[in-house]
Amino acid sequence: MSNPTPACRVCSNSHQIRIGELPLYVPGGQAPSDLLRCKNCGTWARSVNFADPEIQKHFNVTSYTVPEREEQMRSARTEFFRSIIDLASRCANAPATGPRVLDIGVAYGHLIELYRETGAECTALEIVDQLRERLLAKGYAAYKTALEIPADARFDVITAIDSFYYFEQPVELLRELRPHLKSEGVLIIRLANRTPVFRLLQMLGRPISRDLFGDVKHNFTYGAIRLLLEKTGYRIERTVLTEKGKKGMPFPKWLYYKLSPAVSRITGMKLTPGMILVCRGRDTKE
Numbered sequence: 001m002s003n004p005t006p007a008c009r010v011c012s013n014s015h016q017i018r019i020g021e022l023p024l025y026v027p028g029g030q031a032p033s034d035l036l037r038c039k040n041c042g043t044w045a046r047s048v049n050f051a052d053p054e055i056q057k058h059f060n061v062t063s064y065t066v067p068e069r070e071e072q073m074r075s076a077r078t079e080f081f082r083s084i085i086d087l088a089s090r091c092a093n094a095p096a097t098g099p100r101v102l103d104i105g106v107a108y109g110h111l112i113e114l115y116r117e118t119g120a121e122c123t124a125l126e127i128v129d130q131l132r133e134r135l136l137a138k139g140y141a142a143y144k145t146a147l148e149i150p151a152d153a154r155f156d157v158i159t160a161i162d163s164f165y166y167f168e169q170p171v172e173l174l175r176e177l178r179p180h181l182k183s184e185g186v187l188i189i190r191l192a193n194r195t196p197v198f199r200l201l202q203m204l205g206r207p208i209s210r211d212l213f214g215d216v217k218h219n220f221t222y223g224a225i226r227l228l229l230e231k232t233g234y235r236i237e238r239t240v241l242t243e244k245g246k247k248g249m250p251f252p253k254w255l256y257y258k259l260s261p262a263v264s265r266i267t268g269m270k271l272t273p274g275m276i277l278v279c280r281g282r283d284t285k286e
């Protein structure tokens with residue numbers, strides 16, 4: 001129990017606190033894992049290595065990648081994805097012929113299908129082989145990692161919708177994507193905003209369950225994600241707390257979505273269940 005914890009993937013601080021156990025489901029069993037919190041930047045993390053191919057098998061069997069869930073996910077998220085496309089089109093200075101779009105963690109490809117209908121040329125990043133092969137068959141450029149994207153590929157819009165917190169090395173991912181973002185382009189990241197609830201539960205002496213943490217590697221505070229973006233050559237231009245088009249939620253969650261933007265405005269704290277960050281590239285020496 002007294003093994004040293006790994007360094008925080010956001011700020012490199014080596015003094016993460018072990019909060020408890022938080023295993024991850026993998027086909028055939030559970031991968032043991034600890035729940036860690038960085039004292040320095042506030043990032044919460046699972047200790048298990050998401051870059052390990054054995055751990056990545058988890059993504060073959062999740063509720064957002066298995067074939068039998070596809071239509072349910074499509075109907076729950078189509079309107080939401082349209083709102084993302086609308087947001088991006090208002091922010092990115094894309095050519096009239098249609099933007100070039102890169103989506104990170106496309107899963108079934110529903111966002112890029114909608115994008116394609118608008119005339120966009122779409123590229124996909126997807127770790128699950130079967131899903132990637134399906135995308136290739138539909139005529140999309142699809143890659144497993146950002147390093148595989150052709151060096152000269154440039155995008156007007158890069159989206160990471162509920163996918164960014166699955167990466168073991170978020171700093172590396174952002175650095176790898178940076179040369180591919182056009183100077184007038186935008187990076188749009190949607191994240192669940194769970195850390196305020198974790199802190200509340202900690203204060204109450206209650207555990208943080210797997211359901212609450214999600215199956216992710218990281219849960220970032222707003223400050224941590226801002227730090228992450230700044231150190232990798234981006235700046236947050238706009239933070240959207242009111243999310244449109246979410247469907248199929250139980251009533252308490254729906255109420256949370258409806259009321260929390262106003263509470264956040266009043267308190268000055270980001271207490272919404274999710275947030276959408278519209279980011280631009282920053283000029284750096286690199």
Ligand SMILES: [Zn+2]
Pocket residue numbers: 008009010011012013038039040041042043
């Ligand atoms: Zn940290």
